[in-house]
Amino acid sequence: xxxxxxxxxxxxxxxxxxxxxxxxxxxxxxxxxxxxxxxxxxxxxxxxxxxxxxxxxxxxxxxxxxxxxxxxxxxxxxxxxxxxxxxxxxxxxxxxxxxxxxxxxxxxxxxxxxxxxxxxxxxxxxxxxxxxxxxxxxxxxxxxxxxxxxxxxxxxxxxxxxxxxxxxxxxxxxxxxxxxxxxxxxxxxxxxxxxxxxxxxxxxxxxxxxxxxxxxxxxxxxxxxxxxxxxxxxxxxxxxxxxxxxxxxxxxxxxxxxxxxxxxxxxxxxxxxxxxxxxxxxxxxxxxxxxxxxxxxxxxxxxxxxxxxxxxxxxxxxxxxxxxxxxxxxxxxxxxxxxxxxxxxxxxxxxxxxxxxxxxxxxxxxxxxxxx
Ligand SMILES: [Zn+2]
Ligand SMILES: [Zn+2]
Numbered sequence: 001x002x003x004x005x006x007x008x009x010x011x012x013x014x015x016x017x018x019x020x021x022x023x024x025x026x027x028x029x030x031x032x033x034x035x036x037x038x039x040x041x042x043x044x045x046x047x048x049x050x051x052x053x054x055x056x057x058x059x060x061x062x063x064x065x066x067x068x069x070x071x072x073x074x075x076x077x078x079x080x081x082x083x084x085x086x087x088x089x090x091x092x093x094x095x096x097x098x099x100x101x102x103x104x105x106x107x108x109x110x111x112x113x114x115x116x117x118x119x120x121x122x123x124x125x126x127x128x129x130x131x132x133x134x135x136x137x138x139x140x141x142x143x144x145x146x147x148x149x150x151x152x153x154x155x156x157x158x159x160x161x162x163x164x165x166x167x168x169x170x171x172x173x174x175x176x177x178x179x180x181x182x183x184x185x186x187x188x189x190x191x192x193x194x195x196x197x198x199x200x201x202x203x204x205x206x207x208x209x210x211x212x213x214x215x216x217x218x219x220x221x222x223x224x225x226x227x228x229x230x231x232x233x234x235x236x237x238x239x240x241x242x243x244x245x246x247x248x249x250x251x252x253x254x255x256x257x258x259x260x261x262x263x264x265x266x267x268x269x270x271x272x273x274x275x276x277x278x279x280x281x282x283x284x285x286x287x288x289x290x291x292x293x294x295x296x297x298x299x300x301x302x303x304x305x306x307x308x309x310x311x312x313x314x315x316x317x318x319x320x321x322x323x324x325x326x327x328x329x330x331x332x333x334x335x336x337x338x339x340x341x342x343x344x345x346x347x348x349x350x351x352x353x354x355x356x357x358x359x360x361x362x363x364x365x366x367x368x369x370x371x372x
Pocket of ligand 2: 303
């Protein structure tokens with residue numbers, strides 16, 4: 001690892017609990033200085049230049065798009081009973097509905113081949129792509145569904161991962177929400193892609209977590225959650241789940257959702273943990289939607305331990321939320337310096353967490369019917 005960090009004159013933060021105090025002291029005084037932060041999951045640095053903007057302007061209520069979305073749209077290819085582009089008709093599903101993507105980027109029947117020709121290397125990739133409709137209701141989204149209904153989505157995510165993990169090493173659950181993130185259909189849905197190879201992000205996180213585990217005997221993200229606990233970047237810390245704006249966040253209101261005990265995959269979550277997760281997701285998405293008083297676009301996804309013949313005791317389950325909005329009508333683009341040098345953000349992770357915490361969300365309606 002290259003240590004490109006400059007300006008270490010007044011005490012670099014050390015690991016463990018003292019690290020928070022030391023790092024916090026310096027950041028409290030110097031957070032307006034352009035500085036770089038290290039992402040231990042991906043081994044990358046991010047440039048933080050918070051002096052470039054003031055506090056984000058919060059959207060006005062007149063930006064609220066009126067909700068005219070119907071509960072059923074006869075033209076939607078994801079609504080129950082409707083025909084998709086392939087001609088296949090969806091069943092009259094009542095809860096969630098999973099199907100193979102009609103235009104899949106990865107296919108299970110791809111033949112195996114490789115090219116090794118000097119600097120030209122390639123290999124075919126087997127996989128599969130599925131779509132998951134979260135609800136039959138065209139007008140809902142994960143944040144406006146009831147926690148018990150979101151809980152059924154969590155169960156499907158877990159079951160799909162287990163099923164696809166029997167055949168593929170990597171299972172990627174994700175959701176693109178909003179046209180800004182390329183979701184052309186407002187019907188609440190996500191995707192599940194599986195591939196035989198570990199993709200880039202999985203490889204990086206696998207290597208970093210493995211190194212940390214081999215060095216310390218502990219999981220990187222559990223150590224990280226301990227260090228963030230009750231700190232300035234925590235958005236929620238409830239029922240065994242931590243929601244935090246990562247110290248190294250790139251996107252303005254990026255968050256991570258991490259279980260506070262060792263869990264490698266969604267399928268390992270106990271009943272109560274799944275309920276708590278469902279409530280926590282509804283709560284987080286409520287904060288996002290209320291932050292700028294408009295539906296908040298994002299890409300989100302779960303990172304779980306890979307399958308195949310490899311040890312996974314170093315792997316901690318977690319979700320990433322990558323929302324692009326900096327302000328109600330201003331989105332962040334990854335261009336210029338970010339494409340050519342390294343990623344950069346304009347508001348600090350601490351400011352983003354403070355703004356997200358300041359959004360009022362009630363916890364009461366989020367309990368499952370059984371209560372907590
Ligand atoms: Zn629909
Ligand atoms: Zn990750």
